[in-house]
Amino acid sequence: MTARANTVAVGYLHALLDYARARGLALDALRAALPFDPSDRDARVPEALGAALFDRAAALLEDDALGLHVGEQVRPGHYGALGFVAMNCERLGEALDALRRYQALVIDLGGVGLKRDEQTCTLSWNPGTDGPYRQLAEFNLAGLVTFARWMAGAWAKPLRIDVMYAAPADTREHTRILGCPLRFAQACYRVVLPIDALDAPLIQPDPAMRELMQRLADQQLRALPRGDDWLTRLRAQIARRLRQPPVELDAVAAALALSSRSLQRRLQAEGLRFSALVEQVRRELAERHLADASLDLADIALLLGYSEQSAFQRAFKRWTGQTPAQWRAAHTEPRN
Incomplete structure (x- = not known):
């Protein structure tokens, strides 16, 4: 390889x-x-x-x-x-x-x-x-x-x-x-x-500064030259399929011109599991959608492939310890 x-x-x-x-x-x-x-x-x-x-x-x-x-x-x-x-x-x-x-x-x-x-x-x-x-x-x-x-x-x-x-x-x-x-x-x-370390408080949290730096980091990440970065392409394929679940490894592998076995080997070499990567992409998209105040929670649930808003609520609380509404209130500015 x-x-x-x-x-x-x-x-x-x-x-x-x-x-x-x-x-x-x-x-x-x-x-x-x-x-x-x-x-x-x-x-x-x-x-x-x-x-x-x-x-x-x-x-x-x-x-x-x-x-x-x-x-x-x-x-x-x-x-x-x-x-x-x-x-x-x-x-x-x-x-x-x-x-x-x-x-x-x-x-x-x-x-x-x-x-x-x-x-x-x-x-x-x-x-x-x-x-x-x-x-x-x-x-x-x-x-x-x-x-x-x-x-x-x-x-x-x-x-x-x-x-x-x-x-x-x-x-x-x-x-x-x-x-x-x-x-x-x-x-x-x-x-x-x-x-328990995940819940450890940090010494100087500043939500406003975090939001500012996160926007800068996102901008820099988009500007990075990626070349033939198969992992980035894999994440993009997963994101496109979330609206119409299930997100299946065989279909994603075919879209990347890989066999299912080859994709599994690549993931194993990275220490990743396909199901865990799908969950990561879903969570990142959830946070991105929640930052958009024009989207209500029902819309976001559908965009992420959930048939019911309650399923999205449970998943998001498992990821972050907060409900989507609580996360949105803490990380976004209220609409005028």
Whole structure:
């Protein structure tokens, strides 16, 4: 299978540049792995180039845990609009949903899954690259854990983290920074949190700022060059079929010119299930429709494929802990 041409935002790589500069490493020393303009923070570079930059910095600083150390120092600004959406959410679960939705703004991860059960919630992804790009991957993980911990305190302590690369010789910094057991050489990346963490309050929720940053993030997401992004096309096919359920894997696979088995394999490689992805798309569309004050709840229920408004009400409360009317009141301005 051909690896996807994943990219990284230059603004995200500034976390490494800031860390290296603070330790006396000049950009000139990184120039061989820096064939881009660092001042253009909105530019995108291939993921392999970002990984090479981390690897060169690790060698020059003689720090085999460099990715972890950079992630430990990450700031909201390094995440751009994604960071400001997340930090202005009311609860950690909402911030994780924002991460899943807008992750591509900082680095392509091949689609982030968010699975819940009675005891845990699990973020999972498989970049699908030739990697494993260990230093860059550890920066992503340590940055995620550090940022979540800053927003929600001890609630954000993971129960377990799975990684796709082999165990390094020394894992003491992994234990100190990530603060949980790790499993190496796994089929995908996973961060497992206790289910109660989703309800953890964040330190500085600001609904107005969140709404503003979310509009900016949506605009940036639409502007991203996607190329042949099968996951984006899959989500679009699901969205088109919601009005006339059921949304069936066989029909969606055929629309993508894939066999059902091929689509299932691709989803498995991403750590995703088709039914869970349908639920994610339905929830995102629900929130988008609720933000449109011209649509009443009965209309939205039909657009999402529900035969009765009460079924939509129950599903939405399961997703968010709020009724659609409560969510709309909290996230939209009243009509004049």
